Structure formats: structure tokens, C-alpha cells
Amino acid sequence: MATGKTQQDLDFDVLVVGGGPVGMLLAAELRISRVRAVVLERLPERTPHSKAFGLHARSLESLDRRGLVDRFRDGARSWNNGHFAGLDEWVDFSALDSAHAYALLSEQTRTERLLEERAAEVGTEIRRGHEVTAIRQDADGVEADVTGPDGAYTLRAGYVVGCDGGRSLVRREAGIVFPGTGGRVTARLGDVILADRENAPMGMERTERGLLFCVPLDDTYHRVSTFDFQAEREPGADLTLDELTASLREIWGSDLGARDPRWLSVFTDSACQAERYREGRILLAGDAAHTHFPVGGQGVNLGLQDAFNLGWKLAAAVHGWAPEGLLDSYDGERQAPARKVLANTRAQIALMNPDPYVTPLRELFTDLMRRDQVNRYLAEMLSGVTVRYGIDGPAHPMLGDFARDLELRTEDGVRTLPGYLKRGTGVLLDLTGRPEIAQVYEKWGAGVSWAGRVRHVRAACAAEPELSGLLVRPDGYVAWAADRELPEAELRESLGTALSTWFGTV
Numbered sequence: 227m228a229t230g231k232t233q234q235d236l237d238f239d240v241l242v243v244g245g246g247p248v249g250m251l252l253a254a255e256l257r258i259s260r261v262r263a264v265v266l267e268r269l270p271e272r273t274p275h276s277k278a279f280g281l282h283a284r285s286l287e288s289l290d291r292r293g294l295v296d297r298f299r300d301g302a303r304s305w306n307n308g309h310f311a312g313l314d315e316w317v318d319f320s321a322l323d324s325a326h327a328y329a330l331l332s333e334q335t336r337t338e339r340l341l342e343e344r345a346a347e348v349g350t351e352i353r354r355g356h357e358v359t360a361i362r363q364d365a366d367g368v369e370a371d372v373t374g375p376d377g378a379y380t381l382r383a384g385y386v387v388g389c390d391g392g393r394s395l396v397r398r399e400a401g402i403v404f405p406g407t408g409g410r411v412t413a414r415l416g417d418v419i420l421a422d423r424e425n426a427p428m429g430m431e432r433t434e435r436g437l438l439f440c441v442p443l444d445d446t447y448h449r450v451s452t453f454d455f456q457a458e459r460e461p462g463a464d465l466t467l468d469e470l471t472a473s474l475r476e477i478w479g480s481d482l483g484a485r486d487p488r489w490l491s492v493f494t495d496s497a498c499q500a501e502r503y504r505e506g507r508i509l510l511a512g513d514a515a516h517t518h519f520p521v522g523g524q525g526v527n528l529g530l531q532d533a534f535n536l537g538w539k540l541a542a543a544v545h546g547w548a549p550e551g552l553l554d555s556y557d558g559e560r561q562a563p564a565r566k567v568l569a570n571t572r573a574q575i576a577l578m579n580p581d582p583y584v585t586p587l588r589e590l591f592t593d594l595m596r597r598d599q600v601n602r603y604l605a606e607m608l609s610g611v612t613v614r615y616g617i618d619g620p621a622h623p624m625l626g627d628f629a630r631d632l633e634l635r636t637e638d639g640v641r642t643l644p645g646y647l648k649r650g651t652g653v654l655l656d657l658t659g660r661p662e663i664a665q666v667y668e669k670w671g672a673g674v675s676w677a678g679r680v681r682h683v684r685a686a687c688a689a690e691p692e693l694s695g696l697l698v699r700p701d702g703y704v705a706w707a708a709d710r711e712l713p714e715a716e717l718r719e720s721l722g723t724a725l726s727t728w729f730g731t732v
């Protein structure tokens with residue numbers, strides 16, 4: 227029971243519960259839209275253990291739209307390929323139609339540090355060592371009981387977002403169910419010293435008894451993970467070094483001299499998704515909304531995309547200009563990508579099963595992956611670049627898709643589209659100077675416009691000679707597109723509708 231005083235006035239606009247990668251990015255996204263957000267993170271310090279290793283193309287494209295990709299790329303290695311289900315044929319990311327056709331090697335500790343630095347830089351209050359213990363909501367706001375280093379207190383805010391991981395308290399408090407499939411595979415992970423370093427395999431190896439993942443982390447430590455498809459394990463018990471080495475011997479035939487663990491963790495292939503991502507003033511993002519086996523390196527990436535999608539919509543709700551349905555479109559748009567990731571991780575697990583019964587399927591799939599079209603399909607799926615949203619408007623191939631890195635000739639010189647999205651507003655590209663675009667944007671000279679929510683940019687784009695105008699949302703997705711031949715009346719009506727659907731009335 228909290229002992230702190232409950233204030234009638236809001237302490238913050240938004241409480242972000244959990245300061246993992248998703249919470250930190252979401253808080254930064256809210257701050258650039260001038261929302262008073264606080265991150266409440268129970269750990270007093272960032273964890274030194276990295277779950278994830280990498281960032282995929284769509285995350286990098288999105289970070290680029292906030293001017294952040296260089297700090298992620300700085301000093302980090304990238305990979306042109308990755309594995310799918312541990313099969314012998316690799317997925318080739320260099321075939322992606324993206325300015326970032328690779329996977330970036332960025333350990334989760336580094337990703338979290340960079341995102342925390344970003345959140346702090348834009349003025350987010352970050353409270354470490356503060357655990358949220360209960361949430362209540364009423365018609366006007368939410369209250370959170372928090373236990374911090376100086377005792378318990380209560381905060382009141384307009385909204386709470388649970389970015390508090392797979393075991394989310396916020397999700398439970400909101401009464402949101404988390405259905406899915408239970409775990410059949412036990413993964414045992416250790417960051418260990420290998421006495422038998424010379425004989426350690428590299429990457430994913432399959433034996434008849436399971437799979438071994440083994441990579442060097444630095445000059446001293448290796449990460450080893452065994453994937454056990456058979457043995458039932460007592461749920462909840464912590465992993466010990468003895469259990470890990472026994473599992474290595476069982477699956478690989480040798481424990482490689484594993485010793486001195488600096489991190490041990492055990493997890494399963496259970497895959498669950500929140501039935502809905504919003505309950506009134508409580509929302510969920512990242513692992514709080516969806517969990518799955520970490521095959522294909524997709525979890526952080528999926529969560530970061532939740533944050534990019536939610537940040538500007540929640541900011542609009544806080545500032546009171548969110549059009550009806552805008553905040554609910556977060557759930558509407560983000561459920562499907564998570565469903566697809568859960569499905570592809572389940573498919574990968576099925577292919578990884580070492581049972582010889584699956585071998586012909588593995589061989590067939592490996593053969594298929596040698597075909598460019600199939601390989602590219604998988605690369606696009608893992609890297610998230612096929613995500614597009616069902617947005618209404620005049621039919622156009624770009625509608626609902628992520629806007630490309632268009633090169634634009636403006637009166638200030640040559641620029642690219644991502645540069646105009648840095649401040650987290652929308653962008654209306656006016657590419658042919660058709661007067662009606664500016665007229666709609668400025669409400670026919672009524673003295674008001676969407677400025678502040680949407681930036682109007684006049685430019686020429688040699689790569690898209692047919693394109694007359696493009697409305698890009700703050701998360702980089704195309705909310706309206708018009709070619710030159712779109713009749714004037716239709717252009718006026720559809721652009722006005724798109725602006726008010728996504729950016730409210732002015």
C-alpha cells in the first residue's frame with residue numbers, strides 16, 4: 227500500500243513503466259513532442275547483460291528519421307546476412323531495397339545506453355531504482371504506486387505505458403489477457419569462459435539431440451546457448467552452471483570447459499501476444515505486448531517500432547488534438563506485425579527441431595532459400611521492411627508504406643526526406659507546386675494551418691517525376707500520396723481528409 231500523497235493535478239502527462247530499449251525510445255519520442263514523460267525503471271543501473279545482438283533495417287531506417295542512426299553505426303560492425311531457423315543457407319540482407327541493407331551488430335546494453343542517452347538529451351526525467359507496484363485508472367487519469375529509494379509514493383498522470391517486459395505488471399493491472407502457446411523448447415544461455423576455446427563451434431550447430439549456438443563475445447567470454455527439444459524442465463528455477471554444462475554435454479558431446487559464468491539465463495519458446503494494446507488510459511509496448519523465442523533477432527526491433535508508432539499518437543492525445551480513433555490506431559496497426567513475428571518464430575522453431583522426421587523439410591526449405599525470391603522474402607520479413615499499414619486514401623502504391631529516402635531539391639539545397647522528420651512532426655511534400663496543396667494545408671488562407679503538426683516542404687524529386695505530393699506521418703509512413711494526374715477536386719478533398727484524419731482539425 228502506498229503511503230505517498232496522491233495529487234489531484236497531474237504530476238506528468240505520461241508514466242513510462244520500464245526503462246528497457248522500448249521505454250527509453252518511447253519516452254524520447256514523447257519528449258520531442260513536448261510531452262511531460264517520466265521513465266520509472268526498477269533497476270538502479272542498466273543491466274550489463276545483453277539479450278539482443280542486433281538491429282534490423284526498419285529500425286535503422288526509423289532511427290535515421292530522428293537523426294540517430296550515425297550514433298548507432300559509429301564503431302559498430304554490420305552483417306550482410308543472418309540465419310533463418312539455423313539452416314545452412316543464409317538470408318542475404320544486402321538484397322533489401324533499403325538505405326540500410328544490413329543488420330547492425332549492436333548489443334542490447336549498447337542499444338539501451340544510446341537510447342537512454344537520447345531520452346536524457348531531450349529532457350526526459352529518468353527515475354532508476356523506482357518500481358511500480360500498482361496502477362489504477364479513472365475517467366480523468368491514472369495513478370501509479372511507486373517504491374523508490376526513499377520510500378513509496380504515488381504519481382498521477384494522463385496515461386501509463388507499460389514497457390515493462392514480458393512479465394508486465396502494467397498488463398496485469400489493466401486486465402489485459404496474454405494468450406499464446408506454451409513453451410516446448412528449453413534454451414539455456416551462459417556467457418562463460420570456454421577452456422576449450424579452440425574447439426568451440428561458431429554460430430548455430432545442430433546435432434541429433436538439439437542445437438548449440440556459440441559466438442565469442444570478446445577476447446575472454448563466449449555466449450553459449452543450448453536448445454533442448456526434449457527434456458521437461460522445472461519451471462521457474464534459476465539456471466546453474468552445472469545444468470548448463472550437463473546440457474552442453476548432452477547436446478554437443480562436450481561442455482567445452484565452460485566456467486566462470488557472468489550471466490546465466492533460461493527461457494522457452496512460449497509465444498504470447500496481448501489481446502489488446504490499450505485499455506482506457508493504459509497502453510502496452512514492446513515485450514509487455516508480445517513475447518516470442520528470440521530467433522531471427524526480432525524482439526527489440528518489433529518493440530522499437532511500437533514506440534515509433536505510439537509516440538506521436540499519444541502526444542496528440544496529450545495535447546488534445548488527436549482525431550477520433552488516432553490512439554486506437556496504435557493497436558490496430560501494431561497487432562498484425564507482432565502476430566507475424568510470432569508466427570515466423572514458431573515456424574523457425576518447427577524447422578529447428580532436430581528430430582530426423584523434420585530433416586526432409588529442412589532440406590527442402592534450404593533448397594528454396596537458394597532462390598533469390600524466397601531468400602529476399604525472408605530477408606524482408608526478418609528485417610521488418612514489409613510492414614505497411616492499411617491507410618485509406620486515393621489508391622497509390624506508396625500509401626501505407628514506409629516513405630523512401632527520397633532525394634529532394636529544395637531552395638536550401640539538396641536534402642533527403644529523413645532529415646525533415648527529425649523533430650517528430652509530419653511532412654507534407656509539395657513536389658510540383660500545384661497551388662491546391664498549399665491552399666489545403668493553409669486552409670484556403672483562413673489564417674490557420676497544420677504548421678506545428680505537419681511541415682510543408684516545397685521540393686523537386688527527380689526520382690519520382692509523377693509524384694505531386696506526399697504526406698508522411700511522424701513515424702515515416704505515407705498517409706497520403708497523389709500523382710500528377712489526380713484531378714484537382716479529388717486532390718483537395720483527399721488531402722484535407724488525410725490531414726484531419728492523422729493530424730486533427732485546425
Ligand SMILES: Cc1cc2nc3c(=O)[nH]c(=O)nc-3n(C[C@H](O)[C@H](O)[C@H](O)COP(=O)(O)OP(=O)(O)OC[C@H]3O[C@@H](n4cnc5c(N)ncnc54)[C@H](O)[C@@H]3O)c2cc1C
Binds near residue numbers: 269389391522529
Ligand atoms: C536470450 C535472448 C536473446 C535475444 N536476442 C534478440 C536479438 O538478437 N534481437 C532482438 O531484436 N531481440 C532479441 N531478444 C528480445 C529482446 O531482448 C526483447 O524483445 C527486448 O528486451 C524487449 O525490450 P522491452 O524494452 O520491451 O523490455 P525489457 O528489455 O524486458 O525491459 C523492461 C524493463 O522494465 C523494467 N521493469 C519491469 N517491471 C517493472 C516495474 N514494475 N516497475 C519498473 N520497472 C519495471 C525492467 O527492469 C526492464 O528494465 C532476445 C531475448 C533473449 C531472452
